[in-house]
Amino acid sequence: MKGKNENKLDQLFKDGLSGSEDHIAFREEDWTSMERLLDDKPSKKAVLLRRIYYISGIAAMLLLVIGLFFLIRDNGQENPTRNQLAIKNRTQTKGNNDHSGQQLKDSISKSPAVNESLGSNNSVQHSEQSKSDQRLPANRNGHYFPNGLNPTTVPPVIAKTPVINKLTKDSSINNNNNNPVDINKTVPPPVNQPQNNIATITSPDTATTKTTESVQQVKTDKGSIKPILRRGPRFTLSILAAPDINAVNSFNRNQVGTNLGFQLGIRLSKKFSISTGAAYAIKPYDASGSQYNSLNWQGKASDDLPTNVAANCKVLDIPINLNYKFYSKGKNSFALGTGLSSYIMLRENYHFDFNDGSGRPSYDVQIDNKNRHILGVLNLNATYERKINSKFSTIIQPYMKLPLTGIGNGRVDLKSTGVALGVSWNINSVLKPK
Amino acid sequence: MGEAELQELIAGCLQHSRKDQKMLYKAFYGFAMSICLRYAGNRYEASEIMNQGFLKVFTNLHKYDKTRPFIAWVGRIMMNTSVDYYRSNLKLSLHDDLDAAEDIGHNDLPDQKLNYDDLLAMVQQLPNAYRTVFNLFAIEGFSHEEIASKLNISTGTSKSNLFKAREKLKVMVINSGRLPDDDSEDTMHKIIAISAISIGMSYLIELIMR
Numbered sequence: 227m228k229g230k231n232e233n234k235l236d237q238l239f240k241d242g243l244s245g246s247e248d249h250i251a252f253r254e255e256d257w258t259s260m261e262r263l264l265d266d267k268p269s270k271k272a273v274l275l276r277r278i279y280y281i282s283g284i285a286a287m288l289l290l291v292i293g294l295f296f297l298i299r300d301n302g303q304e305n306p307t308r309n310q311l312a313i314k315n316r317t318q319t320k321g322n323n324d325h326s327g328q329q330l331k332d333s334i335s336k337s338p339a340v341n342e343s344l345g346s347n348n349s350v351q352h353s354e355q356s357k358s359d360q361r362l363p364a365n366r367n368g369h370y371f372p373n374g375l376n377p378t379t380v381p382p383v384i385a386k387t388p389v390i391n392k393l394t395k396d397s398s399i400n401n402n403n404n405n406p407v408d409i410n411k412t413v414p415p416p417v418n419q420p421q422n423n424i425a426t427i428t429s430p431d432t433a434t435t436k437t438t439e440s441v442q443q444v445k446t447d448k449g450s451i452k453p454i455l456r457r458g459p460r461f462t463l464s465i466l467a468a469p470d471i472n473a474v475n476s477f478n479r480n481q482v483g484t485n486l487g488f489q490l491g492i493r494l495s496k497k498f499s500i501s502t503g504a505a506y507a508i509k510p511y512d513a514s515g516s517q518y519n520s521l522n523w524q525g526k527a528s529d530d531l532p533t534n535v536a537a538n539c540k541v542l543d544i545p546i547n548l549n550y551k552f553y554s555k556g557k558n559s560f561a562l563g564t565g566l567s568s569y570i571m572l573r574e575n576y577h578f579d580f581n582d583g584s585g586r587p588s589y590d591v592q593i594d595n596k597n598r599h600i601l602g603v604l605n606l607n608a609t610y611e612r613k614i615n616s617k618f619s620t621i622i623q624p625y626m627k628l629p630l631t632g633i634g635n636g637r638v639d640l641k642s643t644g645v646a647l648g649v650s651w652n653i654n655s656v657l658k659p660k
Numbered sequence: 661m662g663e664a665e666l667q668e669l670i671a672g673c674l675q676h677s678r679k680d681q682k683m684l685y686k687a688f689y690g691f692a693m694s695i696c697l698r699y700a701g702n703r704y705e706a707s708e709i710m711n712q713g714f715l716k717v718f719t720n721l722h723k724y725d726k727t728r729p730f731i732a733w734v735g736r737i738m739m740n741t742s743v744d745y746y747r748s749n750l751k752l753s754l755h756d757d758l759d760a761a762e763d764i765g766h767n768d769l770p771d772q773k774l775n776y777d778d779l780l781a782m783v784q785q786l787p788n789a790y791r792t793v794f795n796l797f798a799i800e801g802f803s804h805e806e807i808a809s810k811l812n813i814s815t816g817t818s819k820s821n822l823f824k825a826r827e828k829l830k831v832m833v834i835n836s837g838r839l840p841d842d843d844s845e846d847t848m849h850k851i852i853a854i855s856a857i858s859i860g861m862s863y864l865i866e867l868i869m870r
Contacts, residue, residue, distance in 0.1 A: 235826055235833070236798035242779040243698050243799060247690035249776050250697070253707070257685060260711045264681065264718065 266556055281553055281560055285608035288562070289626055289643075292606055460493040464621055466505070466648030474513040474638050481510045485644060487543065497551045501563070505543040511640060512536055518576075518636035532578035532588075539634055542570040543627075545605050557613040567603040567627060571596065574634050593635050602631040611650065621648045661687055666730060673721055685714055691731060692738045698783050699742030699795055713741040739800065743810065746788040774836060782832045790825035797822050 465488050473480035487505025494500060515531030547565030554560075574593040580586040607625035614620060623646040633640040661669075669687070672680025692710045700706035716737050724733055783791055792811065796802045797818075804822075808815040 235830060238774065238833070239779055239783065239794075239829070240799050242774060242776055243694070243783070246694045246776050246780075250690040250693045252686055252689050256689070256707045256711065257682060259707070260685060260714055261678075263711055263715050264678075 262556060277553075278558075278560075282608075282610075285560070285562060285624070289606060289608065289624065292626065292628070461653040462491040462493070462650050463653055464489045464491065464501075464503075464648050464650040466621065466623065466646040468623075468625070468644040468646035470507055470509065470642050470644040472509045472511040472640060472642050474511055474517050474640055479512050481512060483507060483509045483511075483642075485543070485642075485646065489545075491549075491650070496554075499549045499551070499561075501547045501549060501565075502545060505545070507541045507543050507642075508538065509541055509640065509642065510536075510538045511638070513636065513638050515578075517638055519632060519638065533581050534579040535636065536577040536579070537634065537636070537638075538575045539571055539640075540573040542572055543603075544568045544570070546601075547605055547607070549609065557619075559611045561609040561611070563605070563607045563609060565605045566601040566630075567605050568601055569597075569599040569603055569633060571598065571634055576635070591635075597634055599629075599631055599633060602629060602633070604628045604630055617652050619650045619652075621646070621650050623648070667726070670721060670724070670730070673718060681718060684717075688714075688731070688734050692734060695735060695738040696742055697780060698799065699739070699746070699792060701784055701788065701791075705745070709742050709745050710738065712745070713738040716741060739796075743792060743796075746792055747811070774833065778836060782829055782836075785832065786825055786828055790821050790828065793818055793821040794825035794829070 466486075468485040470483040470485040471480045472483050485505055485507040487503055487507075489501045489503035489505075491499050491501040513535045515533060515535060518532070518535040518537075545565055545567040547563045549561045549563035551559055551561040571593070572595060574591075574597070576591045576593075577588065578591070579588045605625065605627055607623050610622045611619050625644060625646060627642040629640055632638055666687075669680050669684045673684055689710075692713060693706060696706040696710040696713065697703065700709055713734075717734055720737075724730065783794070786794065793807055796807045796810065797804070802810070804815045804818045807813075807818045811818070
């Protein structure tokens with residue numbers, strides 16, 4: 227009975243389903259996707275793979291070159307003349323801190339004398355310190371302020387210490403809450419001062435600042451390509467998470483943080499899209515005392531600076547990026563993006579360690595919601611997107627964040643890089659089912 | 661299509677002529693699709709499988725033995741592609757309750773004639789593992805041993821999957837006679853599901869807002 231029933235059932239389906247070719251109408255879209263398969267697969271597969279390698283290679287090179295550009299800008303100052311200039315610049319900046327031109331003159335005129343009184347025994351130690359010392363102020367200011375000091379008569383390496391000592395006494399650190407940017411503004415541009423090779427060195431640096439400016443200009447220009455709206459805006463929502471490698475100045479001393487956020491993408495045309503969003507990032511990093519540019523320390527000797535600053539910042543990162551999709555075929559697409567990020571520092575924790583010999587205890591500082599860097603960070607990223615289905619796709623996004631201003635309370639040159647992984651959701655698939 | 665015409669098309673396809681490829685594709689579209697549709701869960705998956713099958717046809721065309729019927733070769737490729745497509749979840753043995761099936765199991769099948777679309781919809785509703793075995797056994801006519809080696813499963817799994825597939829299909833065939841009842845029940849279920857989801861969502865939103 228049962229077996230008979232089963233045979234009957236099998237027969238019912240066999241008869242009903244076979245010989246059904248006529249029921250099925252040809253659909254052109256199936257052939258379209260078939261053509262896509264044919265285009266992709268046979269001989270072109272190798273070519274496609276090679277192209278992907280090239281493209282990812284180019285993207286990696288681009289990131290590398292831009293990273294190197296920033297690195298070289300720092301390292302370039304390690305040559306002797308720049309060293310002197312940078313330190314002179316520093317003394318000048320510090321002299322201006324107490325808003326007294328007279329004070330500055332005093333300190334500078336005094337410095338050579340004190341130099342002589344100082345033995346050469348501590349010069350080596352200082353030179354080591356100053357090597358890293360000079361980096362940040364130069365980087366921050368973007369260019370150097372030449373002053374009247376003759377680099378040949380004043381060994382700046384030694385000169386620095388006495389001046390700073392002097393200033394510590396006089397200025398009694400009344401500028402705790404000053405913004406370094408303001409200080410730069412208050413520095414009078416020295417014009418009629420004797421110089422040797424200062425001019426030649428100043429000009430390339432201003433040139434570099436100009437190029438960064440022009441880069442930004444280009445970016446805003448790109449933004450004006452908005453009118454190429456073809457099919458109206460399309461929205462995507464992505465959730466991204468990334469291990470975030472943070473480092474100050476160069477990536478020699480880096481620490482890994484996390485970055486978690488969402489991004490809203492608006493497609494302007496087939497190739498261009500804008501993305502914005504918010505990401506919560508935990509950025510731990512290590513810096514030397516001189517890289518950490520607290521105003522409290524403006525007048526202090528490098529001996530009195532902490533040997534190490536361990537920082538942990540919780541940052542709300544709000545990026546605005548413009549992306550250019552240069553390759554898209556089938557399920558895969560590649561894009562390059564650039565833009566600016568605003569960092570809102572939610573909480574900054576700093577731990578300062580001092581030299582054992584200095585006898586100063588290490589201490590902690592916590593700062594909440596104080597510093598904001600609106601559009602102060604340059605974003606560079608490359609995105610690989612692979613569609614899972616019509617609604618979702620996965621994203622792999624290597625990125626780099628390069629600060630244009632000093633970040634955090636210490637105005638450090640905090641660079642971040644990492645690879646974000648995430649899922650992107652095509653909102654239009656819900657808004658418009660077709 | 662005449663034999664000569666077919667050979668001409670095949671020769672064209674071997675030269676990678678896109679026009680001939682399309683003509684061959686069009687000529688065997690219905691046949692290939694009819695196979696893929698009953699192995700696939702839906703039309704979308706079916707066309708994906710079919711295109712992958714056709715890709716194999718085009719790329720392996722030089723291996724085709726001209727002494728054998730072309731349509732059988734295409735059919736075999738489509739079947740194998742379909743089986744491959746669902747291979748990953750073939751071993752899955754589902755334990756859904758068959759109580760309902762057993763109740764009705766003793767009833768005779770209605771003698772009514774069901775049309776192609778109804779039957780196809782029923783087959784497509786089966787879980788992948790059941791559907792594949794049912795297709796291979798009931799429609800292609802393979803033995804359990806052949807199926808087991810084809811799918812890399814045990815003959816026991818093959819038999820049990822066939823049994824479960826038949827039970828499910830039987831329920832569907834019998835129930836097809838009393839659709840209105842089912843429909844109202846279905847809408848009830850839908851309403852309950854939607855309201856449950858919306859309550860859940862609002863609770864979640866409230867949680868997040870807090």
